[in-house]
Amino acid sequence: MTSEQPGRNGPRQRSGAWDAQAANQAPGGHVPTPGEPPRPAPERPVGLAVVGAGYWGPKLVRNAQDTPALRLHWLCDLDEAKARAVLGEYSTVRATGSYRRVLDDERVGAVAVATPAAAHYRLVRAALEAGKHVLVEKPITTSAAEAAELVDLAERGGLVLMCDHTFCYTPVVRRIRELVHGGEIGDIQFFDSVRINLGLVQPDVDVLWDLAPHDLSILDFVLPPGVEPVGVSAQGADPIGAGRACVAYLTVRLSNGALAHCHVNWLSPTKVRTTLIGGSRRTLVWDDLNPQARLAVHDRGVDLTPPDQLTDAIRHRALISYRVGEMVAPALVEQEALRNVMAEFAAAITERRAPLTDGRAGVRVLQLLEAASLSLELGGATVPVGSGDRAAAR
Numbered sequence: 001m002t003s004e005q006p007g008r009n010g011p012r013q014r015s016g017a018w019d020a021q022a023a024n025q026a027p028g029g030h031v032p033t034p035g036e037p038p039r040p041a042p043e044r045p046v047g048l049a050v051v052g053a054g055y056w057g058p059k060l061v062r063n064a065q066d067t068p069a070l071r072l073h074w075l076c077d078l079d080e081a082k083a084r085a086v087l088g089e090y091s092t093v094r095a096t097g098s099y100r101r102v103l104d105d106e107r108v109g110a111v112a113v114a115t116p117a118a119a120h121y122r123l124v125r126a127a128l129e130a131g132k133h134v135l136v137e138k139p140i141t142t143s144a145a146e147a148a149e150l151v152d153l154a155e156r157g158g159l160v161l162m163c164d165h166t167f168c169y170t171p172v173v174r175r176i177r178e179l180v181h182g183g184e185i186g187d188i189q190f191f192d193s194v195r196i197n198l199g200l201v202q203p204d205v206d207v208l209w210d211l212a213p214h215d216l217s218i219l220d221f222v223l224p225p226g227v228e229p230v231g232v233s234a235q236g237a238d239p240i241g242a243g244r245a246c247v248a249y250l251t252v253r254l255s256n257g258a259l260a261h262c263h264v265n266w267l268s269p270t271k272v273r274t275t276l277i278g279g280s281r282r283t284l285v286w287d288d289l290n291p292q293a294r295l296a297v298h299d300r301g302v303d304l305t306p307p308d309q310l311t312d313a314i315r316h317r318a319l320i321s322y323r324v325g326e327m328v329a330p331a332l333v334e335q336e337a338l339r340n341v342m343a344e345f346a347a348a349i350t351e352r353r354a355p356l357t358d359g360r361a362g363v364r365v366l367q368l369l370e371a372a373s374l375s376l377e378l379g380g381a382t383v384p385v386g387s388g389d390r391a392a393a394r
Helices: 020-024 057-065 080-087 099-103 117-129 144-157 171-181 207-222 337-350 359-377
Strands: 046-051 070-076 094-096 110-113 133-137 161-164 188-198 229-237 247-254 259-265 267-279 283-287 295-304 320-328
Touching: 046 057, 046 099, 046 337, 057 070, 057 080, 057 337, 070 080, 070 099, 070 337, 080 094, 099 117, 110 117, 110 337, 117 133, 117 144, 133 337, 144 161, 144 359, 161 337, 161 359, 171 207, 171 267, 171 283, 171 295, 188 207, 188 247, 207 229, 207 247, 207 259, 207 267, 207 359, 229 359, 247 359
Parallel strands: 046 070, 046 110, 070 094, 110 133, 133 161, 188 259
Antiparallel strands: 188 267, 229 247, 247 259, 267 283, 283 295, 295 320
């Protein structure tokens, strides 16, 4: 089927018609602001199948069923009995262990993939080749090269490929993006995040690949246009002999000279979820464990007197002055982020546009993770973003 032929959910667009760059430059423009009435459902809901009945699949099922713009037809899992148990005895949604049966169903226009990451590339590619739009859990694949192939395939077919970067659909992160993109905090000076707790040591990935995708997807989401990662360095430790890094520190150099720093840790007896974003005008402090005041906006910082404004009377004084102002905690309506994810997926399909966290966002996060892994191998050396080989890194 060519890119100009109609698909199962209406006529498709030519290659490149999904304007990913424009989508990512519209702060919060595609997700309803908390408190606003929901978008009206399309005349014909998008037929959906969820693939994977593990930890995340049942959450997708529940939120899909609560999204008027979607109509869930299938829950697919290799363990069909497990899928039936998730749906319950009286569900009208059908369970199956056959992915081919799902893809052959003409009613299904979209697929949500919630399987282990190692299976993402095969499942997403098959869905795109069958003409289905795809929502996929993070990471989009296990390599940036494979993810880029899927992005190209989706764009050539005029299909939506969306990454479930769930934190990007929380009210607090959307507000942070609006403040950063709107210029309220000024120029980005630093980004610092801590994601630590006594968590499960994963058998197949290190702590960077387990926890850092959350913070890197948030960083990618909130950075203003014109500011992007250019280099990554990482250091890790395995104090318990697990065979992989259990504690890691990741530093991302940004194109404007600022640094973004992420601390991830499986071994901390206390749980910490904080992010600080410093700007030339204001500083944002996000404490995800404080539901009463998740976000604080501090009018505090450091001011530097420009050289052209110096006079003889003040040359003897320090050029740096400290600004101490008020703190404001914006009111945020608590919402389930995954509900916003499903609404955005349906809206991107029906409105024929790129989703807010599209496949390209997934590629960018993978490029940062791959650079971090290479930096660990090289003893913490800075690796250029997008560098896929050791020689280029050196």
